Amino acid sequence: MKSKDLQTLVFSKYQNGDGPQKVFEDLSSSVSLPTIERWRRSIRQTGCITLSISTGRPKTIRTKAAIQKVKHRLNKRKSVSSRKLARESGISRTSVRRILKDDLRSHAYKVQNEPMLTDEHKEKRIQFANWIRNNFRKEDTMKILFSDEKMLDIDGVYNSQNDRIWAVDRSEADTKGGTRQKRKFPQKIMVWLGVCPKGVSPLVIFKNGTVNHDQYIKEVLAIALKFVNGMFGNDWIFQQDGARPHTHAKSQEWCAKHFPSFIDKDHWPPNSPDLNPLDYCIRNEFAQLDKWDTVTSKTRLITALKRAVREISQDVVEKSCASGTNRLSQDKGKYIR
Structure with a gap:
Protein backbone atom coordinates (compact mmCIF):
# COMPACT_ATOMS: atom_id res chain seq x y z
CA MET A 1 0.00 0.00 0.00
CA GLY A 47 -6.90 19.40 9.70
CA CYS A 48 -4.84 17.18 7.39
CA ILE A 49 -1.61 15.24 7.26
CA THR A 50 1.09 17.64 6.11
CA LEU A 51 4.68 16.48 6.02
CA SER A 52 6.42 19.36 4.28
CA ILE A 53 9.59 18.74 6.31
CA SER A 54 11.04 15.25 6.20
CA THR A 55 11.78 13.61 9.51
CA GLY A 56 15.24 12.62 10.57
CA ARG A 57 18.63 14.14 9.92
CA PRO A 58 18.95 16.00 6.59
CA LYS A 59 20.98 14.32 3.85
CA THR A 60 24.46 15.71 3.40
CA ILE A 61 26.03 12.98 1.25
CA ARG A 62 23.24 11.31 -0.72
CA THR A 63 22.17 14.58 -2.27
CA LYS A 64 20.61 14.97 -5.70
CA ALA A 65 23.95 16.13 -7.03
CA ALA A 66 25.71 13.05 -5.65
CA ILE A 67 23.06 10.75 -7.07
CA GLN A 68 23.35 12.36 -10.50
CA LYS A 69 27.13 12.07 -10.31
CA VAL A 70 26.94 8.34 -9.65
CA LYS A 71 24.27 7.88 -12.33
CA HIS A 72 26.38 9.74 -14.89
CA ARG A 73 29.39 7.57 -14.01
CA LEU A 74 27.36 4.38 -14.54
CA ASN A 75 26.04 5.59 -17.88
CA LYS A 76 29.58 6.43 -18.97
CA ARG A 77 30.92 3.01 -18.05
CA LYS A 78 28.51 0.21 -17.11
CA SER A 79 31.04 -2.12 -15.48
CA VAL A 80 32.57 -0.69 -12.30
CA SER A 81 32.93 -1.82 -8.70
CA SER A 82 31.33 0.10 -5.84
CA ARG A 83 34.80 0.58 -4.33
CA LYS A 84 36.15 2.23 -7.47
CA LEU A 85 32.97 4.24 -7.87
CA ALA A 86 33.32 5.56 -4.32
CA ARG A 87 36.96 6.51 -4.89
CA GLU A 88 36.22 8.37 -8.11
CA SER A 89 33.16 10.14 -6.68
CA GLY A 90 34.76 11.13 -3.40
CA ILE A 91 31.95 9.43 -1.47
CA SER A 92 32.17 6.63 1.07
CA ARG A 93 31.55 3.13 -0.26
CA THR A 94 28.58 2.72 2.10
CA SER A 95 26.91 5.84 0.70
CA VAL A 96 27.60 4.72 -2.86
CA ARG A 97 25.98 1.36 -2.19
CA ARG A 98 22.93 3.11 -0.72
CA ILE A 99 22.70 5.38 -3.76
CA LEU A 100 22.92 2.38 -6.07
CA LYS A 101 20.35 0.28 -4.23
CA ASP A 102 17.94 2.79 -2.69
CA ASP A 103 18.06 5.77 -5.04
CA LEU A 104 18.87 4.20 -8.41
CA ARG A 105 17.19 0.85 -7.67
CA SER A 106 20.19 -0.97 -9.12
CA HIS A 107 21.52 -4.45 -8.36
CA ALA A 108 24.95 -5.93 -9.02
CA TYR A 109 25.09 -8.69 -11.63
CA LYS A 110 28.04 -10.81 -12.66
CA VAL A 111 29.14 -10.74 -16.28
CA GLN A 112 28.04 -14.01 -17.88
CA ASN A 113 29.94 -15.91 -20.53
CA GLU A 114 28.20 -17.04 -23.66
CA PRO A 115 29.45 -18.53 -26.93
CA MET A 116 30.56 -16.04 -29.56
CA LEU A 117 28.34 -16.86 -32.51
CA THR A 118 29.12 -15.65 -36.00
CA ASP A 119 26.37 -15.01 -38.54
CA GLU A 120 27.18 -18.41 -40.04
CA HIS A 121 26.81 -20.08 -36.64
CA LYS A 122 23.43 -18.42 -36.09
CA GLU A 123 22.20 -19.44 -39.52
CA LYS A 124 23.19 -23.08 -38.94
CA ARG A 125 21.52 -23.01 -35.55
CA ILE A 126 18.27 -21.76 -37.10
CA GLN A 127 18.52 -24.43 -39.79
CA PHE A 128 18.99 -27.09 -37.10
CA ALA A 129 16.00 -25.83 -35.13
CA ASN A 130 13.82 -25.95 -38.26
CA TRP A 131 15.16 -29.41 -39.17
CA ILE A 132 14.28 -30.77 -35.73
CA ARG A 133 10.77 -29.31 -35.85
CA ASN A 134 10.12 -30.57 -39.37
CA ASN A 135 11.49 -34.10 -38.88
CA PHE A 136 10.80 -34.98 -35.24
CA ARG A 137 7.75 -34.82 -33.03
CA LYS A 138 7.97 -33.40 -29.52
CA GLU A 139 7.87 -36.90 -28.03
CA ASP A 140 10.72 -37.94 -30.36
CA THR A 141 13.00 -35.24 -28.94
CA MET A 142 12.55 -36.83 -25.50
CA LYS A 143 14.26 -39.94 -26.87
CA ILE A 144 17.56 -38.25 -27.70
CA LEU A 145 20.75 -39.59 -26.13
CA PHE A 146 22.91 -36.50 -25.64
CA SER A 147 26.63 -37.22 -25.46
CA ASP A 148 29.95 -35.44 -25.03
CA GLU A 149 33.57 -35.83 -23.95
CA LYS A 150 35.25 -33.78 -21.26
CA MET A 151 38.81 -33.47 -20.00
CA LEU A 152 39.01 -33.60 -16.19
CA ASP A 153 42.00 -33.39 -13.86
CA ILE A 154 42.59 -34.33 -10.23
CA ASP A 155 42.19 -30.71 -9.11
CA GLY A 156 38.48 -31.08 -9.73
CA VAL A 157 35.81 -28.72 -10.99
CA TYR A 158 35.44 -25.26 -9.52
CA ASN A 159 32.32 -23.13 -9.99
CA SER A 160 33.17 -19.52 -9.12
CA GLN A 161 29.49 -18.55 -9.27
CA ASN A 162 28.05 -21.15 -6.88
CA ASP A 163 30.97 -22.19 -4.68
CA ARG A 164 30.66 -19.63 -1.89
CA ILE A 165 32.01 -19.67 1.68
CA TRP A 166 29.96 -17.76 4.25
CA ALA A 167 32.08 -16.22 7.02
CA VAL A 168 32.46 -13.01 8.99
CA ASP A 169 35.80 -12.15 7.34
CA ARG A 170 38.34 -13.40 4.82
CA SER A 171 40.51 -15.19 7.39
CA GLU A 172 37.57 -17.22 8.64
CA ALA A 173 36.56 -17.99 5.06
CA ASP A 174 40.08 -19.29 4.36
CA THR A 175 39.93 -21.62 7.37
CA LYS A 176 36.61 -22.97 6.08
CA GLY A 177 38.05 -23.87 2.70
CA GLY A 178 37.92 -20.50 0.99
CA THR A 179 41.19 -21.02 -0.87
CA ARG A 180 41.72 -23.44 -3.72
CA GLN A 181 45.13 -24.81 -4.63
CA LYS A 182 45.75 -25.83 -8.23
CA ARG A 183 48.67 -27.80 -9.56
CA LYS A 184 50.64 -26.46 -12.49
CA PHE A 185 50.53 -29.78 -14.37
CA PRO A 186 47.72 -31.89 -12.84
CA GLN A 187 47.08 -35.46 -13.99
CA LYS A 188 44.23 -35.58 -16.51
CA ILE A 189 41.82 -38.04 -18.05
CA MET A 190 39.19 -37.72 -20.75
CA VAL A 191 35.70 -39.07 -20.07
CA TRP A 192 32.61 -39.64 -22.20
CA LEU A 193 29.08 -39.58 -20.88
CA GLY A 194 25.63 -39.92 -22.37
CA VAL A 195 22.32 -38.79 -20.93
CA CYS A 196 18.68 -39.21 -21.91
CA PRO A 197 15.45 -38.59 -19.98
CA LYS A 198 15.52 -42.14 -18.63
CA GLY A 199 18.99 -42.01 -17.13
CA VAL A 200 22.74 -41.57 -17.42
CA SER A 201 24.99 -43.93 -19.37
CA PRO A 202 28.03 -45.74 -17.98
CA LEU A 203 31.09 -43.50 -17.83
CA VAL A 204 33.69 -44.19 -20.54
CA ILE A 205 37.24 -43.25 -19.55
CA PHE A 206 40.18 -42.60 -21.88
CA LYS A 207 43.21 -42.78 -19.60
CA ASN A 208 45.60 -41.46 -22.25
CA GLY A 209 43.61 -38.25 -22.52
CA THR A 210 42.88 -38.45 -26.25
CA VAL A 211 40.59 -40.45 -28.51
CA ASN A 212 40.61 -41.21 -32.25
CA HIS A 213 37.75 -42.42 -34.42
CA ASP A 214 38.60 -46.11 -34.00
CA GLN A 215 38.53 -45.81 -30.19
CA TYR A 216 35.37 -43.74 -30.42
CA ILE A 217 33.56 -46.42 -32.40
CA LYS A 218 34.76 -49.29 -30.26
CA GLU A 219 34.62 -47.76 -26.77
CA VAL A 220 31.81 -45.20 -27.07
CA LEU A 221 29.35 -45.91 -29.86
CA ALA A 222 29.05 -49.60 -29.02
CA ILE A 223 28.32 -48.77 -25.37
CA ALA A 224 25.82 -46.06 -26.34
CA LEU A 225 23.98 -48.54 -28.58
CA LYS A 226 23.70 -51.17 -25.83
CA PHE A 227 22.70 -48.61 -23.18
CA VAL A 228 19.87 -46.91 -25.07
CA ASN A 229 18.52 -50.03 -26.79
CA GLY A 230 17.83 -51.37 -23.30
CA MET A 231 15.67 -48.32 -22.57
CA PHE A 232 13.96 -47.34 -25.82
CA GLY A 233 14.36 -50.42 -27.98
CA ASN A 234 14.79 -49.48 -31.62
CA ASP A 235 13.25 -46.00 -31.31
CA TRP A 236 15.71 -43.30 -30.25
CA ILE A 237 18.09 -40.62 -31.56
CA PHE A 238 21.83 -40.26 -30.98
CA GLN A 239 23.44 -36.82 -30.62
CA GLN A 240 27.11 -35.90 -30.87
CA ASP A 241 28.90 -32.64 -31.57
CA GLY A 242 31.36 -31.73 -34.31
CA ALA A 243 34.56 -33.16 -32.77
CA ARG A 244 36.83 -34.85 -35.31
CA PRO A 245 36.33 -38.44 -34.07
CA HIS A 246 32.55 -37.85 -34.38
CA THR A 247 32.58 -36.40 -37.88
CA HIS A 248 35.03 -38.95 -39.29
CA ALA A 249 33.58 -40.85 -42.24
CA LYS A 250 33.88 -44.23 -40.45
CA SER A 251 32.11 -42.89 -37.33
CA GLN A 252 29.29 -41.42 -39.42
CA GLU A 253 28.99 -44.65 -41.36
CA TRP A 254 28.85 -46.71 -38.15
CA CYS A 255 26.11 -44.49 -36.70
CA ALA A 256 24.03 -44.71 -39.89
CA LYS A 257 24.35 -48.50 -39.93
CA HIS A 258 23.66 -49.30 -36.26
CA PHE A 259 21.56 -46.46 -34.77
CA PRO A 260 17.83 -46.14 -35.58
CA SER A 261 18.40 -42.39 -35.99
CA PHE A 262 21.20 -39.91 -35.30
CA ILE A 263 22.02 -36.25 -35.79
CA ASP A 264 24.67 -36.31 -38.52
CA LYS A 265 27.64 -33.99 -38.86
CA ASP A 266 25.83 -31.64 -41.27
CA HIS A 267 23.01 -30.81 -38.84
CA TRP A 268 24.30 -30.31 -35.28
CA PRO A 269 25.11 -26.57 -35.06
CA PRO A 270 28.61 -25.43 -34.04
CA ASN A 271 29.26 -23.70 -30.73
CA SER A 272 25.96 -24.69 -29.07
CA PRO A 273 26.68 -25.90 -25.52
CA ASP A 274 23.33 -24.59 -24.25
CA LEU A 275 21.54 -27.30 -26.27
CA ASN A 276 23.35 -30.19 -24.60
CA PRO A 277 22.33 -30.88 -20.96
CA LEU A 278 25.75 -32.38 -20.34
CA ASP A 279 27.23 -28.91 -20.78
CA TYR A 280 24.74 -26.72 -18.93
CA CYS A 281 23.59 -29.07 -16.17
CA ILE A 282 24.61 -32.70 -15.82
CA ARG A 283 28.39 -32.36 -15.84
CA ASN A 284 28.27 -29.67 -13.15
CA GLU A 285 25.83 -31.81 -11.18
CA PHE A 286 28.08 -34.88 -10.95
CA ALA A 287 31.25 -32.82 -10.57
CA GLN A 288 29.89 -31.08 -7.48
CA LEU A 289 29.09 -34.42 -5.83
CA ASP A 290 32.74 -35.37 -5.50
CA LYS A 291 35.00 -34.72 -2.51
CA TRP A 292 37.85 -33.39 -4.57
CA ASP A 293 40.22 -33.02 -1.63
CA THR A 294 40.48 -36.83 -1.46
CA VAL A 295 41.38 -37.15 -5.16
CA THR A 296 45.16 -37.36 -5.41
CA SER A 297 45.69 -39.68 -8.38
CA LYS A 298 44.09 -40.82 -11.61
CA THR A 299 42.88 -44.01 -9.97
CA ARG A 300 41.04 -42.13 -7.23
CA LEU A 301 39.68 -39.65 -9.78
CA ILE A 302 38.19 -42.49 -11.84
CA THR A 303 36.63 -44.09 -8.76
CA ALA A 304 35.17 -40.77 -7.61
CA LEU A 305 33.70 -39.98 -11.04
CA LYS A 306 32.05 -43.38 -11.40
CA ARG A 307 30.48 -43.01 -7.95
CA ALA A 308 29.32 -39.47 -8.68
CA VAL A 309 27.64 -40.47 -11.95
CA ARG A 310 25.61 -43.12 -10.11
CA GLU A 311 24.41 -40.48 -7.63
CA ILE A 312 22.97 -38.03 -10.16
CA SER A 313 19.31 -37.43 -9.38
CA GLN A 314 16.82 -38.81 -11.91
CA ASP A 315 14.74 -35.68 -11.43
CA VAL A 316 17.68 -33.53 -12.51
CA VAL A 317 18.22 -35.76 -15.55
CA GLU A 318 14.60 -35.47 -16.71
CA LYS A 319 14.40 -31.70 -16.22
CA SER A 320 17.73 -31.00 -17.95
CA CYS A 321 16.84 -33.09 -21.01
CA ALA A 322 13.42 -31.44 -21.28
CA SER A 323 15.11 -28.05 -20.98
CA GLY A 324 17.31 -28.75 -24.00
CA THR A 325 14.41 -29.40 -26.36
CA ASN A 326 12.38 -26.53 -24.90
CA ARG A 327 15.28 -24.13 -25.45
CA LEU A 328 15.46 -25.14 -29.06
CA SER A 329 11.73 -24.85 -29.80
CA GLN A 330 11.23 -21.59 -27.91
CA ASP A 331 14.36 -19.83 -29.09
CA LYS A 332 14.04 -20.54 -32.82
CA GLY A 333 17.78 -20.99 -33.16
CA LYS A 334 19.04 -17.93 -31.31
CA TYR A 335 21.36 -18.18 -28.34
CA ILE A 336 19.59 -18.34 -24.98
CA ARG A 337 21.17 -16.41 -22.13
Whole structure:
Protein backbone atom coordinates (compact mmCIF):
# COMPACT_ATOMS: atom_id res chain seq x y z
CA MET A 1 0.00 0.00 0.00
CA LYS A 2 1.32 3.45 -0.93
CA SER A 3 2.10 6.07 1.72
CA LYS A 4 -0.72 8.32 0.47
CA ASP A 5 -3.25 5.51 0.85
CA LEU A 6 -2.03 4.81 4.37
CA GLN A 7 -2.37 8.48 5.29
CA THR A 8 -5.95 8.52 3.98
CA LEU A 9 -6.76 5.41 6.01
CA VAL A 10 -5.27 6.85 9.19
CA PHE A 11 -7.23 10.09 8.64
CA SER A 12 -10.46 8.10 8.27
CA LYS A 13 -9.80 6.12 11.45
CA TYR A 14 -9.00 9.33 13.32
CA GLN A 15 -12.40 10.74 12.33
CA ASN A 16 -14.02 7.51 13.60
CA GLY A 17 -12.39 8.07 16.98
CA ASP A 18 -9.91 5.16 16.82
CA GLY A 19 -6.87 5.55 19.08
CA PRO A 20 -3.25 5.24 17.89
CA GLN A 21 -2.81 1.71 19.24
CA LYS A 22 -5.95 0.42 17.50
CA VAL A 23 -4.92 2.07 14.21
CA PHE A 24 -1.47 0.50 14.56
CA GLU A 25 -2.98 -2.97 15.08
CA ASP A 26 -5.56 -2.58 12.28
CA LEU A 27 -2.80 -1.70 9.82
CA SER A 28 -0.83 -4.82 10.83
CA SER A 29 2.26 -2.76 11.64
CA SER A 30 2.42 -1.30 8.11
CA VAL A 31 3.10 2.06 9.77
CA SER A 32 5.03 2.52 13.01
CA LEU A 33 3.20 3.73 16.11
CA PRO A 34 5.29 6.95 16.38
CA THR A 35 4.42 7.77 12.75
CA ILE A 36 0.72 7.28 13.44
CA GLU A 37 0.92 9.57 16.47
CA ARG A 38 2.78 12.20 14.41
CA TRP A 39 0.12 12.06 11.70
CA ARG A 40 -2.64 12.45 14.31
CA ARG A 41 -0.95 15.57 15.72
CA SER A 42 -0.79 17.00 12.22
CA ILE A 43 -4.52 16.34 11.75
CA ARG A 44 -5.37 18.08 15.04
CA GLN A 45 -3.23 21.10 14.23
CA THR A 46 -3.89 21.59 10.51
CA GLY A 47 -6.90 19.40 9.70
CA CYS A 48 -4.84 17.18 7.39
CA ILE A 49 -1.61 15.24 7.26
CA THR A 50 1.09 17.64 6.11
CA LEU A 51 4.68 16.48 6.02
CA SER A 52 6.42 19.36 4.28
CA ILE A 53 9.59 18.74 6.31
CA SER A 54 11.04 15.25 6.20
CA THR A 55 11.78 13.61 9.51
CA GLY A 56 15.24 12.62 10.57
CA ARG A 57 18.63 14.14 9.92
CA PRO A 58 18.95 16.00 6.59
CA LYS A 59 20.98 14.32 3.85
CA THR A 60 24.46 15.71 3.40
CA ILE A 61 26.03 12.98 1.25
CA ARG A 62 23.24 11.31 -0.72
CA THR A 63 22.17 14.58 -2.27
CA LYS A 64 20.61 14.97 -5.70
CA ALA A 65 23.95 16.13 -7.03
CA ALA A 66 25.71 13.05 -5.65
CA ILE A 67 23.06 10.75 -7.07
CA GLN A 68 23.35 12.36 -10.50
CA LYS A 69 27.13 12.07 -10.31
CA VAL A 70 26.94 8.34 -9.65
CA LYS A 71 24.27 7.88 -12.33
CA HIS A 72 26.38 9.74 -14.89
CA ARG A 73 29.39 7.57 -14.01
CA LEU A 74 27.36 4.38 -14.54
CA ASN A 75 26.04 5.59 -17.88
CA LYS A 76 29.58 6.43 -18.97
CA ARG A 77 30.92 3.01 -18.05
CA LYS A 78 28.51 0.21 -17.11
CA SER A 79 31.04 -2.12 -15.48
CA VAL A 80 32.57 -0.69 -12.30
CA SER A 81 32.93 -1.82 -8.70
CA SER A 82 31.33 0.10 -5.84
CA ARG A 83 34.80 0.58 -4.33
CA LYS A 84 36.15 2.23 -7.47
CA LEU A 85 32.97 4.24 -7.87
CA ALA A 86 33.32 5.56 -4.32
CA ARG A 87 36.96 6.51 -4.89
CA GLU A 88 36.22 8.37 -8.11
CA SER A 89 33.16 10.14 -6.68
CA GLY A 90 34.76 11.13 -3.40
CA ILE A 91 31.95 9.43 -1.47
CA SER A 92 32.17 6.63 1.07
CA ARG A 93 31.55 3.13 -0.26
CA THR A 94 28.58 2.72 2.10
CA SER A 95 26.91 5.84 0.70
CA VAL A 96 27.60 4.72 -2.86
CA ARG A 97 25.98 1.36 -2.19
CA ARG A 98 22.93 3.11 -0.72
CA ILE A 99 22.70 5.38 -3.76
CA LEU A 100 22.92 2.38 -6.07
CA LYS A 101 20.35 0.28 -4.23
CA ASP A 102 17.94 2.79 -2.69
CA ASP A 103 18.06 5.77 -5.04
CA LEU A 104 18.87 4.20 -8.41
CA ARG A 105 17.19 0.85 -7.67
CA SER A 106 20.19 -0.97 -9.12
CA HIS A 107 21.52 -4.45 -8.36
CA ALA A 108 24.95 -5.93 -9.02
CA TYR A 109 25.09 -8.69 -11.63
CA LYS A 110 28.04 -10.81 -12.66
CA VAL A 111 29.14 -10.74 -16.28
CA GLN A 112 28.04 -14.01 -17.88
CA ASN A 113 29.94 -15.91 -20.53
CA GLU A 114 28.20 -17.04 -23.66
CA PRO A 115 29.45 -18.53 -26.93
CA MET A 116 30.56 -16.04 -29.56
CA LEU A 117 28.34 -16.86 -32.51
CA THR A 118 29.12 -15.65 -36.00
CA ASP A 119 26.37 -15.01 -38.54
CA GLU A 120 27.18 -18.41 -40.04
CA HIS A 121 26.81 -20.08 -36.64
CA LYS A 122 23.43 -18.42 -36.09
CA GLU A 123 22.20 -19.44 -39.52
CA LYS A 124 23.19 -23.08 -38.94
CA ARG A 125 21.52 -23.01 -35.55
CA ILE A 126 18.27 -21.76 -37.10
CA GLN A 127 18.52 -24.43 -39.79
CA PHE A 128 18.99 -27.09 -37.10
CA ALA A 129 16.00 -25.83 -35.13
CA ASN A 130 13.82 -25.95 -38.26
CA TRP A 131 15.16 -29.41 -39.17
CA ILE A 132 14.28 -30.77 -35.73
CA ARG A 133 10.77 -29.31 -35.85
CA ASN A 134 10.12 -30.57 -39.37
CA ASN A 135 11.49 -34.10 -38.88
CA PHE A 136 10.80 -34.98 -35.24
CA ARG A 137 7.75 -34.82 -33.03
CA LYS A 138 7.97 -33.40 -29.52
CA GLU A 139 7.87 -36.90 -28.03
CA ASP A 140 10.72 -37.94 -30.36
CA THR A 141 13.00 -35.24 -28.94
CA MET A 142 12.55 -36.83 -25.50
CA LYS A 143 14.26 -39.94 -26.87
CA ILE A 144 17.56 -38.25 -27.70
CA LEU A 145 20.75 -39.59 -26.13
CA PHE A 146 22.91 -36.50 -25.64
CA SER A 147 26.63 -37.22 -25.46
CA ASP A 148 29.95 -35.44 -25.03
CA GLU A 149 33.57 -35.83 -23.95
CA LYS A 150 35.25 -33.78 -21.26
CA MET A 151 38.81 -33.47 -20.00
CA LEU A 152 39.01 -33.60 -16.19
CA ASP A 153 42.00 -33.39 -13.86
CA ILE A 154 42.59 -34.33 -10.23
CA ASP A 155 42.19 -30.71 -9.11
CA GLY A 156 38.48 -31.08 -9.73
CA VAL A 157 35.81 -28.72 -10.99
CA TYR A 158 35.44 -25.26 -9.52
CA ASN A 159 32.32 -23.13 -9.99
CA SER A 160 33.17 -19.52 -9.12
CA GLN A 161 29.49 -18.55 -9.27
CA ASN A 162 28.05 -21.15 -6.88
CA ASP A 163 30.97 -22.19 -4.68
CA ARG A 164 30.66 -19.63 -1.89
CA ILE A 165 32.01 -19.67 1.68
CA TRP A 166 29.96 -17.76 4.25
CA ALA A 167 32.08 -16.22 7.02
CA VAL A 168 32.46 -13.01 8.99
CA ASP A 169 35.80 -12.15 7.34
CA ARG A 170 38.34 -13.40 4.82
CA SER A 171 40.51 -15.19 7.39
CA GLU A 172 37.57 -17.22 8.64
CA ALA A 173 36.56 -17.99 5.06
CA ASP A 174 40.08 -19.29 4.36
CA THR A 175 39.93 -21.62 7.37
CA LYS A 176 36.61 -22.97 6.08
CA GLY A 177 38.05 -23.87 2.70
CA GLY A 178 37.92 -20.50 0.99
CA THR A 179 41.19 -21.02 -0.87
CA ARG A 180 41.72 -23.44 -3.72
CA GLN A 181 45.13 -24.81 -4.63
CA LYS A 182 45.75 -25.83 -8.23
CA ARG A 183 48.67 -27.80 -9.56
CA LYS A 184 50.64 -26.46 -12.49
CA PHE A 185 50.53 -29.78 -14.37
CA PRO A 186 47.72 -31.89 -12.84
CA GLN A 187 47.08 -35.46 -13.99
CA LYS A 188 44.23 -35.58 -16.51
CA ILE A 189 41.82 -38.04 -18.05
CA MET A 190 39.19 -37.72 -20.75
CA VAL A 191 35.70 -39.07 -20.07
CA TRP A 192 32.61 -39.64 -22.20
CA LEU A 193 29.08 -39.58 -20.88
CA GLY A 194 25.63 -39.92 -22.37
CA VAL A 195 22.32 -38.79 -20.93
CA CYS A 196 18.68 -39.21 -21.91
CA PRO A 197 15.45 -38.59 -19.98
CA LYS A 198 15.52 -42.14 -18.63
CA GLY A 199 18.99 -42.01 -17.13
CA VAL A 200 22.74 -41.57 -17.42
CA SER A 201 24.99 -43.93 -19.37
CA PRO A 202 28.03 -45.74 -17.98
CA LEU A 203 31.09 -43.50 -17.83
CA VAL A 204 33.69 -44.19 -20.54
CA ILE A 205 37.24 -43.25 -19.55
CA PHE A 206 40.18 -42.60 -21.88
CA LYS A 207 43.21 -42.78 -19.60
CA ASN A 208 45.60 -41.46 -22.25
CA GLY A 209 43.61 -38.25 -22.52
CA THR A 210 42.88 -38.45 -26.25
CA VAL A 211 40.59 -40.45 -28.51
CA ASN A 212 40.61 -41.21 -32.25
CA HIS A 213 37.75 -42.42 -34.42
CA ASP A 214 38.60 -46.11 -34.00
CA GLN A 215 38.53 -45.81 -30.19
CA TYR A 216 35.37 -43.74 -30.42
CA ILE A 217 33.56 -46.42 -32.40
CA LYS A 218 34.76 -49.29 -30.26
CA GLU A 219 34.62 -47.76 -26.77
CA VAL A 220 31.81 -45.20 -27.07
CA LEU A 221 29.35 -45.91 -29.86
CA ALA A 222 29.05 -49.60 -29.02
CA ILE A 223 28.32 -48.77 -25.37
CA ALA A 224 25.82 -46.06 -26.34
CA LEU A 225 23.98 -48.54 -28.58
CA LYS A 226 23.70 -51.17 -25.83
CA PHE A 227 22.70 -48.61 -23.18
CA VAL A 228 19.87 -46.91 -25.07
CA ASN A 229 18.52 -50.03 -26.79
CA GLY A 230 17.83 -51.37 -23.30
CA MET A 231 15.67 -48.32 -22.57
CA PHE A 232 13.96 -47.34 -25.82
CA GLY A 233 14.36 -50.42 -27.98
CA ASN A 234 14.79 -49.48 -31.62
CA ASP A 235 13.25 -46.00 -31.31
CA TRP A 236 15.71 -43.30 -30.25
CA ILE A 237 18.09 -40.62 -31.56
CA PHE A 238 21.83 -40.26 -30.98
CA GLN A 239 23.44 -36.82 -30.62
CA GLN A 240 27.11 -35.90 -30.87
CA ASP A 241 28.90 -32.64 -31.57
CA GLY A 242 31.36 -31.73 -34.31
CA ALA A 243 34.56 -33.16 -32.77
CA ARG A 244 36.83 -34.85 -35.31
CA PRO A 245 36.33 -38.44 -34.07
CA HIS A 246 32.55 -37.85 -34.38
CA THR A 247 32.58 -36.40 -37.88
CA HIS A 248 35.03 -38.95 -39.29
CA ALA A 249 33.58 -40.85 -42.24
CA LYS A 250 33.88 -44.23 -40.45
CA SER A 251 32.11 -42.89 -37.33
CA GLN A 252 29.29 -41.42 -39.42
CA GLU A 253 28.99 -44.65 -41.36
CA TRP A 254 28.85 -46.71 -38.15
CA CYS A 255 26.11 -44.49 -36.70
CA ALA A 256 24.03 -44.71 -39.89
CA LYS A 257 24.35 -48.50 -39.93
CA HIS A 258 23.66 -49.30 -36.26
CA PHE A 259 21.56 -46.46 -34.77
CA PRO A 260 17.83 -46.14 -35.58
CA SER A 261 18.40 -42.39 -35.99
CA PHE A 262 21.20 -39.91 -35.30
CA ILE A 263 22.02 -36.25 -35.79
CA ASP A 264 24.67 -36.31 -38.52
CA LYS A 265 27.64 -33.99 -38.86
CA ASP A 266 25.83 -31.64 -41.27
CA HIS A 267 23.01 -30.81 -38.84
CA TRP A 268 24.30 -30.31 -35.28
CA PRO A 269 25.11 -26.57 -35.06
CA PRO A 270 28.61 -25.43 -34.04
CA ASN A 271 29.26 -23.70 -30.73
CA SER A 272 25.96 -24.69 -29.07
CA PRO A 273 26.68 -25.90 -25.52
CA ASP A 274 23.33 -24.59 -24.25
CA LEU A 275 21.54 -27.30 -26.27
CA ASN A 276 23.35 -30.19 -24.60
CA PRO A 277 22.33 -30.88 -20.96
CA LEU A 278 25.75 -32.38 -20.34
CA ASP A 279 27.23 -28.91 -20.78
CA TYR A 280 24.74 -26.72 -18.93
CA CYS A 281 23.59 -29.07 -16.17
CA ILE A 282 24.61 -32.70 -15.82
CA ARG A 283 28.39 -32.36 -15.84
CA ASN A 284 28.27 -29.67 -13.15
CA GLU A 285 25.83 -31.81 -11.18
CA PHE A 286 28.08 -34.88 -10.95
CA ALA A 287 31.25 -32.82 -10.57
CA GLN A 288 29.89 -31.08 -7.48
CA LEU A 289 29.09 -34.42 -5.83
CA ASP A 290 32.74 -35.37 -5.50
CA LYS A 291 35.00 -34.72 -2.51
CA TRP A 292 37.85 -33.39 -4.57
CA ASP A 293 40.22 -33.02 -1.63
CA THR A 294 40.48 -36.83 -1.46
CA VAL A 295 41.38 -37.15 -5.16
CA THR A 296 45.16 -37.36 -5.41
CA SER A 297 45.69 -39.68 -8.38
CA LYS A 298 44.09 -40.82 -11.61
CA THR A 299 42.88 -44.01 -9.97
CA ARG A 300 41.04 -42.13 -7.23
CA LEU A 301 39.68 -39.65 -9.78
CA ILE A 302 38.19 -42.49 -11.84
CA THR A 303 36.63 -44.09 -8.76
CA ALA A 304 35.17 -40.77 -7.61
CA LEU A 305 33.70 -39.98 -11.04
CA LYS A 306 32.05 -43.38 -11.40
CA ARG A 307 30.48 -43.01 -7.95
CA ALA A 308 29.32 -39.47 -8.68
CA VAL A 309 27.64 -40.47 -11.95
CA ARG A 310 25.61 -43.12 -10.11
CA GLU A 311 24.41 -40.48 -7.63
CA ILE A 312 22.97 -38.03 -10.16
CA SER A 313 19.31 -37.43 -9.38
CA GLN A 314 16.82 -38.81 -11.91
CA ASP A 315 14.74 -35.68 -11.43
CA VAL A 316 17.68 -33.53 -12.51
CA VAL A 317 18.22 -35.76 -15.55
CA GLU A 318 14.60 -35.47 -16.71
CA LYS A 319 14.40 -31.70 -16.22
CA SER A 320 17.73 -31.00 -17.95
CA CYS A 321 16.84 -33.09 -21.01
CA ALA A 322 13.42 -31.44 -21.28
CA SER A 323 15.11 -28.05 -20.98
CA GLY A 324 17.31 -28.75 -24.00
CA THR A 325 14.41 -29.40 -26.36
CA ASN A 326 12.38 -26.53 -24.90
CA ARG A 327 15.28 -24.13 -25.45
CA LEU A 328 15.46 -25.14 -29.06
CA SER A 329 11.73 -24.85 -29.80
CA GLN A 330 11.23 -21.59 -27.91
CA ASP A 331 14.36 -19.83 -29.09
CA LYS A 332 14.04 -20.54 -32.82
CA GLY A 333 17.78 -20.99 -33.16
CA LYS A 334 19.04 -17.93 -31.31
CA TYR A 335 21.36 -18.18 -28.34
CA ILE A 336 19.59 -18.34 -24.98
CA ARG A 337 21.17 -16.41 -22.13
